[in-house]
Amino acid sequence: MSNFEPKILAFLCNWCSYGAADLAGVSRMEYPANIRVIRVPCSGSMSPKFILEAFRQGVDGVWVSGCHPGDCHYISGNLYARRRFQLLKNLLEYIGIEPERLHFTWISSAEAGRFQEKAKQIVEAVKKVGPANEKKKLIKELKPIA
Amino acid sequence: MLEGYTKEIREAAKRLIRDKKVDCVIGYSKGSIPLVDAPYFAYTEEECENLVWSGFCTKNLAKYLIKRLGKNALVAQGCVSRSIVGLINENQVKRENVYILGIWSPGMVDRRKVLERVGGKEIIDVKEDEEKLVVIGDGWEEEIKRKEVLRQNCYTCASRNAVLFDEFIGEKKESKGGGDIDNVAAPWEKLSIDERWEKFRETFKECIRCYACRNVCPLCYCAECFVDESRPQWCGKTQDEADVYTFHILRAFHCAGRCVDCGACESACPMGIKMRVLTSKLEKDIRNMYGYEPGMELGAIPPLSVYRPDDPENFITP
Ligand code: SF4
Ligand code: SF4
Numbered sequence: 001m002s003n004f005e006p007k008i009l010a011f012l013c014n015w016c017s018y019g020a021a022d023l024a025g026v027s028r029m030e031y032p033a034n035i036r037v038i039r040v041p042c043s044g045s046m047s048p049k050f051i052l053e054a055f056r057q058g059v060d061g062v063w064v065s066g067c068h069p070g071d072c073h074y075i076s077g078n079l080y081a082r083r084r085f086q087l088l089k090n091l092l093e094y095i096g097i098e099p100e101r102l103h104f105t106w107i108s109s110a111e112a113g114r115f116q117e118k119a120k121q122i123v124e125a126v127k128k129v130g131p132a133n134e135k136k137k138l139i140k141e142l143k144p145i146a
Numbered sequence: 147m148l149e150g151y152t153k154e155i156r157e158a159a160k161r162l163i164r165d166k167k168v169d170c171v172i173g174y175s176k177g178s179i180p181l182v183d184a185p186y187f188a189y190t191e192e193e194c195e196n197l198v199w200s201g202f203c204t205k206n207l208a209k210y211l212i213k214r215l216g217k218n219a220l221v222a223q224g225c226v227s228r229s230i231v232g233l234i235n236e237n238q239v240k241r242e243n244v245y246i247l248g249i250w251s252p253g254m255v256d257r258r259k260v261l262e263r264v265g266g267k268e269i270i271d272v273k274e275d276e277e278k279l280v281v282i283g284d285g286w287e288e289e290i291k292r293k294e295v296l297r298q299n300c301y302t303c304a305s306r307n308a309v310l311f312d313e314f315i316g317e318k319k320e321s322k323g324g325g326d327i328d329n330v331a332a333p334w335e336k337l338s339i340d341e342r343w344e345k346f347r348e349t350f351k352e353c354i355r356c357y358a359c360r361n362v363c364p365l366c367y368c369a370e371c372f373v374d375e376s377r378p379q380w381c382g383k384t385q386d387e388a389d390v391y392t393f394h395i396l397r398a399f400h401c402a403g404r405c406v407d408c409g410a411c412e413s414a415c416p417m418g419i420k421m422r423v424l425t426s427k428l429e430k431d432i433r434n435m436y437g438y439e440p441g442m443e444l445g446a447i448p449p450l451s452v453y454r455p456d457d458p459e460n461f462i463t464p
Contacts, residue, residue: 048399049372049380052392069455079453083436087402087450089461090431091395091424094334096343103463122463138388
């Protein structure tokens with residue numbers, strides 16, 4: 001397991017967390033290459049479908065990050081999302097998806113350090129639970145993602 | 147069939163049709179096989195004679211109000227009336243277009259439990275009163291206490307009396323199912339993460355994707371269901387495990403904050419799948435975190451359409 005390198009899909013909101021990832025990049029702050037980023041307009045635009053699809057496509061972990069509550073570019077997108085994510089995370093844990101595979105954070109566009117720190121932390125957490133396909137959980141067919 | 151209630155329903159229905167108060171009375175009629183009563187649409191006074199009330203009225207009639215024209219009367223026990231409230235709140239039904247014949251439910255019967263009780267022998271007819279069923283076969287008869295063969299959701303019912311009605315059939319009676327829903331809503335919570343997955347897999351593996359559970363549910367009125375979407379296709383159409391699981395996770399999630407636990411989905415499933423195990427978990431979380439119970443109050447805003455500044459957020463990675 002020690003050389004297991006998980007694939008983690010990160011959905012980052014355009015206005016805050018993606019900005020933080022960008023800033024981390026231009027500031028030459030290194031974070032593990034296990035993270036693949038998809039930019040979304042707002043954490044409020046995230047559907048549970050996207051998260052399930054990521055698992056179906058064979059990722060080992062999913063990370064969703066948006067603006068801090070109160071800082072949403074669309075005022076309240078992340079506050080609606082908060083209820084959805086809370087319920088979804090509870091539900092997935094309830095059916096046996098390890099909570100270590102699914103992460104949510106609030107990161108503002110100035111918090112490059114926090115982005116780096118969370119990225120490392122999440123990669124470690126997913127490494128600990130191992131590859132998602134080991135138990136063939138939600139995966140339909142293993143299509144490697146680039 | 148419960149004679150007293152049946153008689154009252156027929157009389158009320160005939161009166162409504164005669165006085166042209168409604169175009170149609172939607173209720174149940176005796177099914178073509180024992181233990182299953184069927185939805186029925188009575189447009190004339192004669193047709194009203196076919197309406198019945200029994201322990202086998204397991205479909206949720208509120209479903210028929212969606213996109214229905216004209217003014218309709220509907221026979222509604224607690225859960226069905228709660229579904230109507232939900233549909234009104236979600237702007238799918240206009241209050242003035244439905245005349246609710248509220249009624250008390252004695253608790254609906256789980257057909258599978260009865261079949262199991264009689265050891266799979268062929269049942270020809272059933273007689274019932276509020277307390278018991280008498281199951282009749284070829285040359286045999288067996289008496290069964292109703293409360294031993296109820297559907298699981300009926301044991302923990304929050305309101306057996308209709309919560310919203312224009313007229314009440316019979317008397318209001320004990321409204322609670324008796325059981326504590328919070329004790330049974332999320333049975334897998336005490337298991338380890340891998341045991342949970344085993345249970346989940348075990349529960350859903352026989353699903354044949356017939357969608358009876360979706361079609362019967364009054365919450366499922368989307369113009370295009372996610373299972374029918376093809377570009378992009380979020381949920382494959384096969385019976386492959388992953389597709390079945392995706393279907394059930396999303397189906398349950400789409401019902402979050404809306405499911406009244408009417409049990410129609412479980413009653414309709416040809417494979418005997420107990421899919422309420424997911425919806426009841428979601429509703430439990432919603433009660434605990436947001437203090438909301440669906441279908442109890444006209445004008446209530448569904449919990450996923452609002453937020454509070456101090457909503458719990460223990461899902462956040464610390
Ligand atoms: S999900 Fe099942 S129990 Fe809930 S409202 Fe729909 S049919 Fe009724
Ligand atoms: S009714 Fe039963 S078999 Fe049909 S789709 Fe629903 S759970 Fe699957």
